[in-house]
Amino acid sequence: MAHAQTKFDVTEARLADVSLPRGGRWITEAREAALARLRAMGLPGRRDEYWKFTRPDTLISADVPEAAVFDPQEAPVFDDLDKLLIVFVDGVFDADASSDLSGEGIEIERLATAGEADIHWAKDTYGVLEARGQTPVHRPLAAWNTAFATDGIVVRVTDKVSRPINMRYLHKDPTSDAILHHVVRVESGAEVTLLETGPAAARFNKSMEVDVAAGGAFHHIRSQGRDHERRAATHIFARLGTESVFKSFTLTANGVLTRNEAFIEIMGDDAVAHIAGAALGDGDFHHDDTVFITHDAVNCESRQVFKKVLRNGAVGTFQGKILVKAGAQKTDGYQISQSLLLDDDAQFLAKPELEIYADDVACSHGSTSGAIDEEALFYLRSRGVPAGEAADLLVLAFLAEAIDEIERDDIADDIRGRLEGWLARHRS
Amino acid sequence: MLSINNLHVKLEEEDKEILKGVDLTVEAGKVHAIMGPNGSGKSTLSYVLSGRDGYEVTDGSATLDGDDLLELEPEERAAAGLFLAFQYPVEIPGVGNMTFLRTAVNAQRKARGEEELSAGDFLKLVREKAKALKIDADMLMRPVNVGFSGGEKKRNEILQMAMLEPRMCILDETDSGLDVDAMKLVSEGVNALRNEGRGFLVITHYQRLLDHIKPDVVHIMADGKIVKSGGPELALEVENNGYGDILAEVA
Numbered sequence: 001m002a003h004a005q006t007k008f009d010v011t012e013a014r015l016a017d018v019s020l021p022r023g024g025r026w027i028t029e030a031r032e033a034a035l036a037r038l039r040a041m042g043l044p045g046r047r048d049e050y051w052k053f054t055r056p057d058t059l060i061s062a063d064v065p066e067a068a069v070f071d072p073q074e075a076p077v078f079d080d081l082d083k084l085l086i087v088f089v090d091g092v093f094d095a096d097a098s099s100d101l102s103g104e105g106i107e108i109e110r111l112a113t114a115g116e117a118d119i120h121w122a123k124d125t126y127g128v129l130e131a132r133g134q135t136p137v138h139r140p141l142a143a144w145n146t147a148f149a150t151d152g153i154v155v156r157v158t159d160k161v162s163r164p165i166n167m168r169y170l171h172k173d174p175t176s177d178a179i180l181h182h183v184v185r186v187e188s189g190a191e192v193t194l195l196e197t198g199p200a201a202a203r204f205n206k207s208m209e210v211d212v213a214a215g216g217a218f219h220h221i222r223s224q225g226r227d228h229e230r231r232a233a234t235h236i237f238a239r240l241g242t243e244s245v246f247k248s249f250t251l252t253a254n255g256v257l258t259r260n261e262a263f264i265e266i267m268g269d270d271a272v273a274h275i276a277g278a279a280l281g282d283g284d285f286h287h288d289d290t291v292f293i294t295h296d297a298v299n300c301e302s303r304q305v306f307k308k309v310l311r312n313g314a315v316g317t318f319q320g321k322i323l324v325k326a327g328a329q330k331t332d333g334y335q336i337s338q339s340l341l342l343d344d345d346a347q348f349l350a351k352p353e354l355e356i357y358a359d360d361v362a363c364s365h366g367s368t369s370g371a372i373d374e375e376a377l378f379y380l381r382s383r384g385v386p387a388g389e390a391a392d393l394l395v396l397a398f399l400a401e402a403i404d405e406i407e408r409d410d411i412a413d414d415i416r417g418r419l420e421g422w423l424a425r426h427r428s
Numbered sequence: 429m430l431s432i433n434n435l436h437v438k439l440e441e442e443d444k445e446i447l448k449g450v451d452l453t454v455e456a457g458k459v460h461a462i463m464g465p466n467g468s469g470k471s472t473l474s475y476v477l478s479g480r481d482g483y484e485v486t487d488g489s490a491t492l493d494g495d496d497l498l499e500l501e502p503e504e505r506a507a508a509g510l511f512l513a514f515q516y517p518v519e520i521p522g523v524g525n526m527t528f529l530r531t532a533v534n535a536q537r538k539a540r541g542e543e544e545l546s547a548g549d550f551l552k553l554v555r556e557k558a559k560a561l562k563i564d565a566d567m568l569m570r571p572v573n574v575g576f577s578g579g580e581k582k583r584n585e586i587l588q589m590a591m592l593e594p595r596m597c598i599l600d601e602t603d604s605g606l607d608v609d610a611m612k613l614v615s616e617g618v619n620a621l622r623n624e625g626r627g628f629l630v631i632t633h634y635q636r637l638l639d640h641i642k643p644d645v646v647h648i649m650a651d652g653k654i655v656k657s658g659g660p661e662l663a664l665e666v667e668n669n670g671y672g673d674i675l676a677e678v679a
């Protein structure tokens with residue numbers, strides 16, 4: 001009789017099919033360390049507390065569930081912006097479609113190239129922030145990523161850069177299984193905006209480690225692509241220095257399974273970390289935001305703003321934590337997770353958590369689930385606004401707090417336009 | 429213009445009849461007032477006319493210039509020229525007052541096959557109308573009715589009416605919660621809209637609003653029916669003697 005497989009058995013079985021990529025000394029060491037971490041914690045299993053809302057099976061299976069390639073019949077997000085474009089097709093860098101990878105105040109390399117060197121500045125970040133993010137909760141898919149990623153970009157920002165970097169992830173193969181790993185180092189006083197757009201692959205494992213030095217600023221806006229059947233597990237690991245700023249916004253429209261994790265450590269005084277998301281699901285859609293923010297410095301601010309619009313069996317989940325370490329006085333922590341359920345079939349599950357070891361802090365969190373406000377809907381209609389348009393207006397109002405986290409107006413306008421388009425296509 | 433015949437309305441959720449045969453005709457160019465004790469069905473009448481959910485019309489009819497109002501969606505009634513100034517204006521967090529006004533104005537224009545107003549023309553128009561009602565830029569930028577005082581909400585209703593230029597205006601207790609100055613502003617706003625093509629139905633408890641907005645006809649509503657109609661003197665009678673005498677007389 002076969003004994004029940006443990007998640008460690010599953011992990012070893014998966015690892016039997018794969019081998020670590022070849023590379024230079026620094027990256028080989030990082031990969032080996034990540035593989036050891038992965039073996040020790042095992043791939044996520046259904047019994048793991050951190051996966052109680054989301055089934056990891058299809059994210060770790062040897063076979064990739066097929067995802068039809070979707071033609072959105074519209075211009076790519078941020079197409080009109082002046083940007084440095086970096087294109088990946090099913091997780092592979094496409095030099096011909098990309099811009100020249102050079103610019104004032106910025107150094108960009110492919111991970112594949114950086115990984116050939118014996119020594120590289122990225123070794124202080126690559127896998128390092130991910131490893132820090134494995135405590136107190138395991139993130140095995142991120143360790144997998146560090147061990148097996150061969151492509152991605154390695155960016156060092158040395159000045160205030162106004163032209164955004166746009167990673168555009170194209171999906172062309174219905175069974176592609178893509179892994180990308182990016183490293184971003186924002187040096188003292190430097191600033192950059194990073195945009196990520198597109199579905200990427202049938203299954204996408206993406207990790208991004210962001211090290212922001214004192215006085216640096218990192219802005220991140222992402223739109224995950226409308227392919228209905230795509231799956232994604234993404235991680236952001238960020239470490240913030242004194243007076244630094246980190247802001248991240250994610251739009252997710254469609255996708256059968258998305259898990260977006262963020263692990264942010266605020267290490268320097270007077271730093272600011274904001275992370276926000278707007279997710280729209282109609283039908284076969286499971287969307288998971290899992291966020292962990294640690295305050296380990298004085299007088300810092302963090303905000304988590306997550307909004308989900310769900311209908312027709314769509315499921316949204318949120319696990320969000322604010323950890324305030326002893327000594328992190330004057331912490332201002334805010335967390336809100338809300339869902340707008342457009343019918344009775346949609347579902348929202350939330351686990352907000354606060355853990356505070358300092359006494360002079362102001363932290364608040366809230367989570368709500370609700371339907372469209374019928375009174376407001378009637379009021380709008382009584383002024384001549386047709387029912388569909390009126391409902392869209394109320395949905396956009398619901399999402400406004402998340403979209404307001406995007407600082408640049410032109411970027412926010414594009415995101416808002418995408419939301420309006422989705423709502424117009426998904427009316428009852 | 430507005431013609432209501434033998435209108436019977438019950439609540440959808442429970443077997444409770446609220447309007448028990450309302451007959452009322454408002455001609456173009458006229459101001460009709462409805463007075464009546466609390467709970468007599470005045471707000472229900474205004475909601476049924478504007479198409480709110482939760483009511484069932486069991487008998488009778490309501491038409492606007494011959495069009496069957498009860499067949500139309502709320503937005504179609506608005507486009508046909510019906511407007512209700514709410515007794516309790518609704519707060520809509522996250523929707524800017526200006527966006528709300530522009531969306532409403534342009535939706536109605538579109539429904540009528542007219543060109544949408546350009547951003548510039550719209551802005552000019554709003555500023556002019558808002559100024560007359562002492563509505564400042566801040567109130568225009570804030571979310572619809574959120575954090576507005578009672579009086580501000582009512583002035584905001586009149587601003588919407590002024591922008592939308594409806595043919596048939598229903599005002600449900602627009603005077604409640606207003607101080608003397610606000611009452612004057614609101615009345616001036618209404619009077620500025622009075623013309624021979626436009627009808628008004630003004631629901632109020634008090635004579636004092638009717639000092640400012642002079643009605644042509646006054647109706648008394650009690651227990652879901654119009655029980656008495658007359659000239660402006662009827663409002664004075666209510667003011668002096670309450671509803672008791674009138675109700676006793678028709679009982």
Ligand SMILES: Nc1ncnc2c1ncn2[C@@H]1O[C@H](COP(=O)(O)OP(=O)(O)O)[C@@H](O)[C@H]1O
Binds near residue numbers: 446467468473
């Ligand atoms: N949705 C409702 N549910 C229960 N009762 C209602 C509802 N709407 C109106 N009523 C009842 O109908 C009657 C008339 O109410 P209303 O039209 O608000 O009167 P008025 O505006 O004249 O004060 C009252 O008895 C009120 O309680």
Ligand SMILES: [Mg+2]
Binds near residue numbers: 471601
């Ligand atoms: Mg009333």
